Amino acid sequence: MSVFLEYSGGMRGFVPRGGADKPATEFQRRIGALLTETQVSGAVANRKYYLCENAAPRAVQFAQLRDVVQGEVNQAALGTELPQMLEGILSMPQAPQQVSVVISDFIYGPARKSDFSQLPNLIRTSIAPVSQQQLAVAVFGETSKFYGTYHPAVKTPMAKRTLNGEKVPYYVWVIGPPALVARYSAEVFKNAPVQQAFFGLKTTTPAFAPVLTKLTDVKLKPSGSVYGEGNGLTLNVSDDPVDFTVGVNLKELPAAWQQPAFLAQHLQVRLPNGQASLVPNSVRPLTEDEQSGQPVLAPYTHVLRLRVSKLASPTATLSVALPAPETPEWVAAWSTSNDNTPASRTFGLDQILAGVRQSYPTPLAPVFTVQLPIKKD
Template sequence: MTSSFRLLPALALGLLLLPGCYSRKDIKEEAGTETPPEVPPTEVPGAVAPKESTAAEVAPAAAGSGPLAQVNVFLEVSGSMEGFMPKTGADASNTRFQQHVAQFLSEVNRSSAARKTYFRIKEKPYRDSYQQLSQTVRSGIQQPASSTNIPTVLDTLVSGYYAPNTVNVLISDFIYSPKNAGAIPYISTDVTDALNRTQRQDLAVSVYGYSSDFRGTYYPALNASVKKITGCCDTDIPYYFWVIGPADAVRRFDAALLEKQPAQQAHFGVGYPTPASSLLSRFQNVGSWYYGEKDASKRAAGASYHTVAVSKVSAKEPVEFVVGLDLKTLPGLYRDVKYLKPNLQLQAQDTDAKITDVFAANDQTKNSSGAENQYTHFVKVRVTKLGKAARPLQLTLNNQRPAWIGQWTTKNDSNINQAGAKTFALSSLLDGVEAVTSGEQNKAPIFTIPLTLQPAD
């Protein structure tokens, strides 16, 4: 996104610092598009939804089940995006962005959501058909916008297109250009204020990061030394999908359409069900222990167990047990062993129990006749000291910001060919998102598995 801060005259700059540089009414009053009239917020308990998702036309599915009622896709078409969508040349080559986004739009169009709407974001969103937006992606931006403004766009999506069972997908390079270097510390505040203006209690945002070859002019966020880089770029350039909406709708959309392709991920305010889990007494176990549940030997196949009864244990005769986890319903971020190893923690009392390994299922475990074939991941725990009574253990996956965000962030993108695939102030943008979504859902762990460690009877 090239910034309107550096392209608009002084008067427009003053207006830009207000809740939006274009009104919410403007968004819906496009040439040839019939839209509902603006309704004062005091008369609407929720969001002002687009015409396609009004109650008279579609009955939303119950939260957590069935297809989504509405999916709105917004594609930025400012000048900074031309390098991702260059006009088709004589060699008819295209970028990875074009291939990826065209495929994504097709998948949305074929999805089971009741309504799908598509928008180009220039100085304001303009309604497109699926065919029109797909053609823009494939053939290149014909009339690029001079500027867009990230906080204003976010405010618009949350204020005007937020509704139950609805998601808004914003596709952009998310390059936010403050008016001067002195405004950089307020980037996160600008994003927070934009998302928080309507105070959506269940707001969630999933961020998916990709990179693509880029052929065109690159506009650095800060133009003090370099206003633009022509013939760019020798390095890939990042772009992002932000999925914005109620937490349950975001979770279901992510699972249905965005978990199919590899991407960098970050999730804010999204909650997930506790995954299935069990102790595995016949898988890599060491020492003298057994399931501590009453009548465990008589329980049906497929039952899960969470109590470790230890017959004897010492430094010379340790006990090791494995907990199987079925993480297939979680996003790829939380299934990645690189994320799991530093963020899975074991909380214990009166014992030195500790995690010694975290690993994913392999062909051997998947094809095994044992209970381990039911699980996607495994956590090995070692014990050499035990208290005199039963004590609780908690296996917890903490909710930490993934490392890639810092790795993809730069404070100066005027030398982007040398810096590599990075985005100006990305961390600050996501600080702003986190501040809005850091309620109980975001503070809590991704999941907690309760276990019990006790002496054998």
């Protein structure tokens, strides 16, 4: 995998030289921790590090990149326009086969002002490998105190101004094969910010099965006439609905997507020729004690309860899917058409991510789908 840090005049204010009396900026703390985790994590192999300046990305050692984040560099480059920067990163050898982590403020200030009107199209063209190679893009948004010269996209009434600790946004993009992006987001990007957007993310089919016996928690035991038969179930719903617990391994999902509230809101349960649903407030992660103390639960990270209240045909297939969420609401809140006055918003962020979203078909493919054969008793 490769990490790319844009180091232009517009980024330098995130990384002032610190000291005992000068606390690190949020950028320095967060990105310093991310670089360290990337360097030491067993989930990452073949690490490479680059600075994105006013030419092609320049390879540097881990220690050099860490020094830049700590503020131990005197001169920043002029910078590269956003579409060209992304195009340069994704045109590098092996880019479609690996994870590329891009750290930048993603401010787009083209030399040709007419390019502003084509922002989504320019982004879509620059990340062509995303659609051609069916790659995923994860976007994480954060703010940090900024000390130095701020270069807005909108140059009037001031082409630049000096900031002294005002907070402005920066972003981390993770681009690559969907399963690798999912793993990096879940295992390496510790304590990721709340502002997250994922495009084209898919995982391998997770371990998934009904759990009916050898359970010590009475709340997990089935209710109604149901028994297991291989990987499927046989049940009788002629009088009352049947509730049962299933285990699922969601370790490949980003941490935010493993939260019960997110799963309860987004999981879709379908049963052709029948009626099935997710029991309210039933999605929860398993504790280590539950996994170790009940071997039947060991393969899973989460449990949830399913309810079958109607089954018209002798056999059917129940499915549980996680649809890919569309562009989240925070993107609009963090977008502006005039960034001349610094704020926690980025010029044209919604247009930038519109270009990303347009690189994928409509509707987006599900993140995963699991299935369970059912027979009518």
